[in-house]
Amino acid sequence: MERKNRIWTVSSKGGVGTSTICVNLARAFAAAGQRVLLVDLDTTSPSLDVLLGVDNAVYDVRDALLGRMSIKDAAVRLPSSPNMYLLCGTLDPAGDLPLTKLDSALCQAEKDLGISVVLLDTHSPGRYAKTIASIVSHTVLVTEPLPLPLYAAEKCGVFMREIDAPNLKMVVNRYDFTAKPVSLCSMIDQVGVPLLGVIAKDEDMAQAQLHGKMAKEGASHNTVCGFRNIAHRLFGQHCPLFSGFKKFDRKKFIG
Numbered sequence: 092m093e094r095k096n097r098i099w100t101v102s103s104k105g106g107v108g109t110s111t112i113c114v115n116l117a118r119a120f121a122a123a124g125q126r127v128l129l130v131d132l133d134t135t136s137p138s139l140d141v142l143l144g145v146d147n148a149v150y151d152v153r154d155a156l157l158g159r160m161s162i163k164d165a166a167v168r169l170p171s172s173p174n175m176y177l178l179c180g181t182l183d184p185a186g187d188l189p190l191t192k193l194d195s196a197l198c199q200a201e202k203d204l205g206i207s208v209v210l211l212d213t214h215s216p217g218r219y220a221k222t223i224a225s226i227v228s229h230t231v232l233v234t235e236p237l238p239l240p241l242y243a244a245e246k247c248g249v250f251m252r253e254i255d256a257p258n259l260k261m262v263v264n265r266y267d268f269t270a271k272p273v274s275l276c277s278m279i280d281q282v283g284v285p286l287l288g289v290i291a292k293d294e295d296m297a298q299a300q301l302h303g304k305m306a307k308e309g310a311s312h313n314t315v316c317g318f319r320n321i322a323h324r325l326f327g328q329h330c331p332l333f334s335g336f337k338k339f340d341r342k343k344f345i346g
């Protein structure tokens with residue numbers, strides 16, 4: 092089966108905003124009429140349920156992978172966005188999740204639920220990275236415009252190429268457009284991964300997320316545009332990096 096719309100959001104380093112990117116991309120796809128399944132594969136600090144305001148999940152990814160039930164039955168449909176389904180994450184200290192079952196479970200869910208886009212969220216690449224790389228179509232490496240996250244992204248980029256992570260691209264999150272510009276070209280040079288998009292730093296984001304709100308309600312116009320642009324660009328649609336941004340001089344940030 093062709094796996095053309097499966098996106099893996101992967102951290103370069105803890106706390107850079109990977110799950111935020113995952114959730115808001117899902118919302119951008121859902122807003123464009125796609126039916127979206129999010130799967131929380133962060134086995135150290137799963138958080139998509141909190142970010143989406145889901146507090147009624149009973150089952151999680153372990154139930155689906157151990158074959159106790161299908162993803163269709165284990166996933167929660169979001170009341171606020173009926174085009175979106177979430178399969179919650181689980182801690183996995185023993186490292187015994189049978190991730191090799193994920194592909195067939197996803198194929199079934201894509202059919203059962205009419206899913207057109209799947210997003211898989213993980214922390215930095217760990218023991219399951221190779222398996223995940225083999226079943227997705229796109230890999231989004233998330234970093235921040237700071238020395239340590241960029242260094243971590245550089246290392247991650249090398250590893251992700253070694254495991255043949257498909258369509259590897261980078262998102263720079265929490266970019267402060269109001270401060271002295273940090274060159275995006277120099278980040279691309281350092282990390283060695285093509286740039287997919289830039290998300291603005293938004294002081295209201297953390298507070299909005301506590302209430303399960305999306306960037307649309309809790310973030311600025313340019314942050315929302317950033318997510319929409321990445322969603323367009325992921326599947327090869329022509330969309331300039333800063334399309335729709337307001338009060339913005341792109342030349343200041345590119346060079």
Ligand SMILES: Nc1ncnc2c1ncn2[C@@H]1O[C@H](COP(=O)(O)OP(=O)(O)OP(=O)(O)O)[C@@H](O)[C@H]1O
Pocket residue numbers: 102104105106107108109110111112133136138213214264265266290291292293294295296297298300
């Ligand atoms: N663009 C942004 N502007 C401001 N704050 C942000 C932005 N993106 C994420 N954050 C905040 O950063 C914190 C970490 O975000 P998130 O949980 O998405 O990161 P993560 O990389 O998935 O973390 P973890 O390593 O725990 O999985 C959250 O409080 C979130 O609200």
Ligand SMILES: [Mg+2]
Pocket residue numbers: 109110111133136138213214
């Ligand atoms: Mg996360």
